[in-house]
Amino acid sequence: MPVLSEVIAALDALWPPERAEQWDAVGTVCGDPDASVTRVLFAVDPVQEVVDEAVELGADLIVAHHPLYLRGTTTVSAGTFKGRAVHTLIKNDIALHVAHTNADRADPGVSDALAGALGLRVIGPLVPDPTDPTGRRGLGRICEPVTPVTLGAFGELCAKRLPATAQGVRVAGDPGRTLRTVAVCGGSGDSLFDEVRAAGVDAYVTADLRHHPASEARLQSPLALVDAAHWATEWPWCEQAAAQLDEISDRHGWGLRTHVSRLVTDPWTAHAAAPVTEHHS
Structure with missing residues (x-):
């Protein structure tokens, strides 16, 4: 079985820390470089619930997308x-490693995983x-559906293919x-x-869209928008990343066991829909 420093070297080869944004905080947060690693948990957020899950699993390492x-x-x-x-991490001999904007830019990266979850073919x-x-x-991906699809059907597909959250999926444009x-x-x-408009695409799938930028984007072009929860758009990367480490483990004969956290760590917990009312003229 490998030691932590060997696993980290493999992860840094996948997502070199020097490719992260200058403001970012990536890399190993805690962990003994000489400690053995047998079980790895992948998650978006290194929050207490995920740490507790790692303890229960007997994991030696958490690989998180968001910095602690x-x-x-x-x-x-x-x-x-x-x-x-x-x-909790140190008491239980669990290391924590973060791959954030360096994983966003990677090939394959976070947006490749999102495209894959939505059945889109990546162009670049x-x-x-x-x-x-x-x-x-690079950041983001330009994609094509396997066959042309209406915005309404695509919005429903996004809601079906992405992990369920309280927010769900919001759509702006003609269904x-x-x-x-x-x-x-x-x-x-x-x-x-700006880059999305320059690319001339029909729709843009992302998260955390604010009122004014979204409104201006819609007014400046016929661009359709699909807005999902932040956590949901990044979670597919966890499965992709786990598969990448599995391949490395198999190649080196490490025998690692990888797990993907399915805990919903999106901060929103409920959605209150407005009641449907009838309007009479």
Whole structure:
């Protein structure tokens, strides 16, 4: 069986930390480099519920997409919710490793996993990485449905294929419009509207769309929007990442056991729909 430093080296080869945004906090948060690793849990959020799941599983390593400490801290006191997670990890000899924007840009990356979950064929990156001579890495993906599909049907497909959340899936545009090209970006994607418009796609699937950017995007072009929960658009990466580590484990004879957390760690817990009312003239 491998030690943590060997597994981390393999993960860093998949998602090199130097490709993360400068503001990001990726890499190993805690863990003994010489400790043996037999079981790995993949999750979007390194929250206490996921840490407790790792303890129950007997996992030696959590690979999370979101950082535990994105900004600096002066304490890991167990009196804080993040500090309590660190204490639980260390007491149970569980390492934590984060792959965030470096996994977003990877080939395959977070948006490839999202496209795959939605049955879309990837054409290329939405925002190509200028350091990649193959033109495959970068943020977001430009995709095609296997066959043209209406926006209404595609919205229903997204709701069916992505993990269920309280938010569900919101759609902006004519439900009868036919989609032939779709851009996707796992996680918050309204900062990429300029690139989406430049790509000339029919629809854009992402998360965390705010009122004004979404409204302006709709007014400037006939672009249709599909807005899903942040957690739901990034969760497919966990399955993709686990499969990548499985392949590495098989190649090296490590015998690792990988698991994907299915805990819904999206912060929203309920959706109250407005009652349907009849309007009489």
